[in-house]
Amino acid sequence: MEGTVELTEKDAGATSPVGEPFADGYDGDIDKVLVTREQLQAKLRELGDQITRDYRGRDVLLVAVLKGAFMVMADLARHIHLPVDFDFMAVASYGAATQTSGVVRILKDLDRDIEGRHVLLVEDIVDSGLTLNYLLKNLRGRRPATLEVCALLQKKGIQRVALDLRYVGFEIPPDFVVGYGLDYAEKFRNLPYIATLKPEAYADPA
Numbered sequence: 402m403e404g405t406v407e408l409t410e411k412d413a414g415a416t417s418p419v420g421e422p423f424a425d426g427y428d429g430d431i432d433k434v435l436v437t438r439e440q441l442q443a444k445l446r447e448l449g450d451q452i453t454r455d456y457r458g459r460d461v462l463l464v465a466v467l468k469g470a471f472m473v474m475a476d477l478a479r480h481i482h483l484p485v486d487f488d489f490m491a492v493a494s495y496g497a498a499t500q501t502s503g504v505v506r507i508l509k510d511l512d513r514d515i516e517g518r519h520v521l522l523v524e525d526i527v528d529s530g531l532t533l534n535y536l537l538k539n540l541r542g543r544r545p546a547t548l549e550v551c552a553l554l555q556k557k558g559i560q561r562v563a564l565d566l567r568y569v570g571f572e573i574p575p576d577f578v579v580g581y582g583l584d585y586a587e588k589f590r591n592l593p594y595i596a597t598l599k600p601e602a603y604a605d606p607a
């Protein structure tokens with residue numbers, strides 16, 4: 402990834418309320434921090450500014466894909482200076498814990514009709530791209546006025562379908578990452594940065 406650096410624990414921005422560095426509660430499961438809290442926040446401000454410029458004069462409907470995108474959605478939205486509505490979808494893809502099969506099941510659909518709306522789909526990460534590909538097809542069928550994607554992370558070089566991503570935060574290597582909404586076995590979503598896990602962390606998912 403462009404600008405990837407070796408970071409100290411303090412750089413990760415993970416300080417406990419009493420100021421102890423790296424007291425994240427995950428006891429040594431974190432291997433490397435790929436994107437720091439500061440890098441994430443600076444990028445979301447930049448994307449928010451860009452979206453504000455691009456959508457000026459239009460009402461935006463932000464659609465986040467749960468659960469992973471909840472952090473991106475919350476922080477990004479605060480940098481969009483336009484009238485914005487929110488809606489959420491939850492999907493599950495059949496497959497192993499760290500891989501997608503491409504078969505997607507909608508667990509929670511949108512609350513409202515999106516016909517004629519300017520829809521911006523907010524995603525945490527594009528890995529194979531199969532989930533997003535399915536969602537875009539599904540949403541396009543509901544005839545929105547426009548449909549674009551803002552993905553915080555895109556894994557480099559492994560998309561199995563061609564996708565048109567209007568806004569991308571960071572390109573990262575194709576490793577499994579956690580934090581800032583992303584989980585392994587439902588843990589690690591609350592980390593304020595993006596990191597890889599040590600091999601031991603996969604051995605015994607709690």
Ligand code: IMP
Binds near residue numbers: 578
């Ligand atoms: P895709 O269909 O392969 O692009 O994967 C899409 C979904 O799989 C994402 O929205 C995530 O929920 C999950 N996912 C993919 N890669 C990772 C990862 O590195 N860490 C955590 N979740 C991931």
Ligand code: MG
Binds near residue numbers: 468584
């Ligand atoms: Mg997930």
